[in-house]
Amino acid sequence: MIEFIDGPCGPLSDYVHIAANAAYTQQAGIPNAVGLRVREMVPEEADSWIARFRPVLETGRQIRFEQEFAATGNLFELSAFRVEPAQNRQVAVLFKNITNRRASERELEARVASALSERRVLADVVEGTAAFVQVADRDLRWLAINHAAADEFERIFGTRPRIGLSMLDLLADKPDHRAAVEAVWSRALAGEAFTEVAEFGDPTLARRWYEMRFGVLRDEGGEISGAYQFVYDVTERLSEQERLRDAEEALRQAQKMEAVGQLTGGLAHDFNNLLAGISGAFEMIALRLSQGRQADVEKYLTAGLGATRRAAALTHRLLAFSRRQTLSPKPILINRLLPDLVELVRRTVGPGIAVETVGADDLSATMVDANQLENALLNLCINARDAMPDGGRLTIETTNVTVDSQVAATLGMLPGDYVKVSVSDTGTGIDKETLERVFDPFFTTKPMGEGTGLGLSMVYGFAKQSHGHVRIHSQVGNGTSVSLYLPQHGGDAPLDVTVGRPAPARATGVTTVLVVDDEQMVRMIVVDALTDLGYSVLEAADGAAGLRLLETTPHVDLLITDVGLPGGLNGRQVADAARAQRPDLKVMFITGYAENAALNHGHVEPGMEILTKPFSVDDLAGRVDRMLRG
Structure with a gap:
């Protein structure tokens, strides 16, 4: 507390300290303040201090101000008020140390300034970006939109958006465009973050393709409060x-x-x-x-x-x-094909080449055309023989393999479980340049007239049409290995697999076969061959005539029909109509590659088989006999 005293210093005069507590001495750094005049304590600032206190003494109004004390460097908040009665001419001054608080405030102010600066930078970036940026609440009212997005919206829809306006209200007179906009935003407002490419805009103004990247806005409680999008015009791209x-x-x-x-x-x-x-x-x-x-x-x-x-x-x-052949895939165990195949291979390659097989004990079944598989393997074995003119070893190996997604991407095939059949030789091998062309049609390294160049391309096409893959590994001087990958079949395979040419057999009892084919020569050969074997044969030149015969004939055991019939009905449609009348009727299709689509690309129902043109009479007779005997 200080008391006003008169002195020779003019109208401001001076104050003398009449009381001070210990905290004041400690915080202000001024010991023994009692009895000291203000001018003695702070000579350079005395007039300003005295001027502050004089109105308090004269009017009785309290004042507040801040002052830093040089002795300690502390900042104080000062409150000064008059001590009554007024004639005592005394003023009490309360000091509150606010050094730490002010430091915290200044730090907060710095952080706020930094944040505002960052926001300004971010706002400048968003405003200056080529992307169209929009932010909307759950009612599809704009919370933010950059200048580029507003210009683009106005360009394609003819109306300018602003913060606070509703997209739906702005497009109320364009219901189709409103529905399209609402459809994509509603996904984001439902919590989905996604990217989509779509076309927007009024055709009378501008219609463009946009890549839209949507994100979700959430409040402090994690609830969805809105959505945002970054959009790019990708029309030119x-x-x-x-x-x-x-x-x-x-x-x-x-x-x-x-x-x-x-x-x-x-x-x-x-x-x-x-x-x-x-x-x-x-x-x-x-x-x-x-x-x-x-x-x-x-x-x-x-x-x-x-x-x-x-x-x-x-x-x-x-x-x-060309992957256009008609296949008859059935579940088989390839190991059961190997004994007969190996005998055929041994006769083909001659005594100078040792032929061995390595079959996996737990080999899975695979869905494949057994005849075409045998042809493919025989082709590979013949190639292996030609690569070993001085003899060697030929190995046919089967195993189960699993191809993961990473390996599948490298090989250019689908991931999954496969049966791998490999044909390996110890021959001359293939150089890298030749290896890149071995699957090309008519490419061959054999002398003119000794090879068509279709062997490996046929193997490649067969593997692909069977939903598999083929790989070849070779090193000059160290032999070659060609591997067929065929998808595993989840069901059981039959115990017996008949591959090759079935032997003809004569009919027993009265067995009736209906033959439908528009090619007179083919029909004649089929009819005569079956008649010679003792079958009762009916014939028709088109599907309609064949169905009429079927309706008027009490009993027909087998329908043989060409797939590529003229007129309104193809062979598959004839078979379907015939089976609608007689569900147990067996059907054999005679087909070339051009009609493959009509047969659902080789996938036929039980009781149906496919005989591919051209075929021998023995093939026909054996197939008919097998179908009729079940």
Whole structure:
């Protein structure tokens, strides 16, 4: 507490300390303050202190101010009030140390300033970005929108958005556009963070494609309070991608035509040779019969039939390469195919090559066409033989494998469980440059006339059509291994697997077969062959006639129909209509690759089988016998 005293210093005069507690001495750093005048304590600031206290003494109004004490560096909040009665001319001054509080306030102010600066930077970035940024509450009212988004919205919808307005209200006169906008925002407001590409805009103004990235806003309690989006105009990018796709398609078409040229050249060469053999054989047969020299006919028949079989094999390889052959997949255990196959391979490769098999004991079943699998493996074994002119070892191995997603991506196949069948040799191997072309059609390293170049391409096509894959490993001088990956089948495989050409058998009892084929020559051969075997045979040239025969004939055991029939009904439709009348009727389809789609790409129902053109009479007879005997 201080008391006003008069003195020679003018109207301000001075104050003298008449009381001070210990806390004041400690905090202000001024010992023995009692009895000291203000001018003695703070000579440079005395006038300002005295001027502050004089109104308090004269008016009795309390004042507050802050002052830092140099002695301690502490900051104080001072409260001064008059001590009554006024004639005592005394003023009490309370000191409150606010040094720490002010430091905290200044730190908070600095943080707030920094945060505001960051917000300004972020706002500048959002405002200056090329992205269209929008933030909306649960009622689809804008909480924030940058200038670019507002301009774009106005450009494509003809109305300008503002913070606080509702998207739905702004698009009330455009119900279709309003529904489209609401549909994407409602997903985000339901809690979904997603990216979507869609087209928006009024066609009379502008319609563009946008990539929209939505996020979810949540309050402090974790509840959804709104959503936000970052949007990019991708119209030009999509157009460029479309142009790129068109260019790639044009390139693929050019490559395809180049491949077709190569294909037709090789095909013409091989087929001309085969046709020359077939036509020459028929001419010589006709000449010898006209001369009465029947003894020479048999060798020409043998030559003609051999050329026909080679032509059929060539077309099968072409169709396998193009994945257009008609397959009859059934669940089989490949290990059960190996004994007969190995005997055939041993006879084919000769005594100089040791043939061995390594079959997994727990091998799973696989869904595959057994005949085509045998053909594929035989092709691989023949290639292995040719790679070992001085002899060697040929190994056929089966095993179960699981291909994970990472390996599958590397191999270009689907992940899953497979049965792997490998054919390995100890031959000359294949160099890297050749290895890259081994699956190309008509590519062969054999001398002219010794190979068609379709063997490995056929194997590749067969594997792909069977939903599998094929890989080849080779090293010059250390042999080659080709592996077929075929999907495992979850069910059981039958105990017996019949592969190869079934033997013909004569019919027992009265068995009726209905043959439907528009090709008169094919129909004649099928009818005559089955009649010779003792079957009762009906024939029709189209589907409608065949169904009429079926309706008027009391008992028919088997329907044999071409798939590619003329008129309104194809073979599959004839079979479906026939089975609607007679559910237990067995059906054999005769088909070429062009009708594969009508057969659901080779997938047929129980009691149905497929015989692929061209076929031998023995194949036909054996298949009919097996179907009728169940």
